[in-house]
Amino acid sequence: MTCDTNALVSLVTGHWSLVTDKRVNQYPVLKYTNSDIVFQEIPGEVALAVNVSGCPCRCPGCHSPYLWRDDGQPLTTDAVDSLVDRCDGNITCVAVMGGDAHPDEVDGLMQHLRQRYPWLRTAWYSGRSLLSKAVDLRNFDYVKLGPYLAHLGNLRNPKTNQRLYRVSDGAMQDITSLFWRK
């Protein structure tokens, strides 16, 4: 995995108060290939999962190499509004799956969702080990961190290196173990 360590900060404290310039995501570089309503990715949530292309993480054993390509449709605020509105109130969360090439755009999208759909939770699946400085945790309810390493498995494997955090008041609580309960 390649990481720009200058753009990342440590998760040692689990507390964040970063504020960066926020842009409404009207002219995005993010693109998405498809979306789906999912029940497993965020425990307790019915999530609209939006798969973002152009992934830079290059995880060994990547399960979705088609997402490395710069494919799909622009993930504008209008596009995400359309996807959410089509769910007709049947979701509790929007999960952006990927987007590590442009975390500032993911952040802007989440900020938009916060404002337009304040009753929906927001989640981001990042393939990075550390959280980008370009995001403001106040825009997120959940963050998944960690590359996919085939020999350790995904979040449903107790050996996994990946972590899912619930975000509350700027603090990140590791809730990965929720995936392992029968």
Ligand code: SF4
């Ligand atoms: S983050 Fe996901 S899509 Fe990107 S390389 Fe890793 S497994 Fe593949």
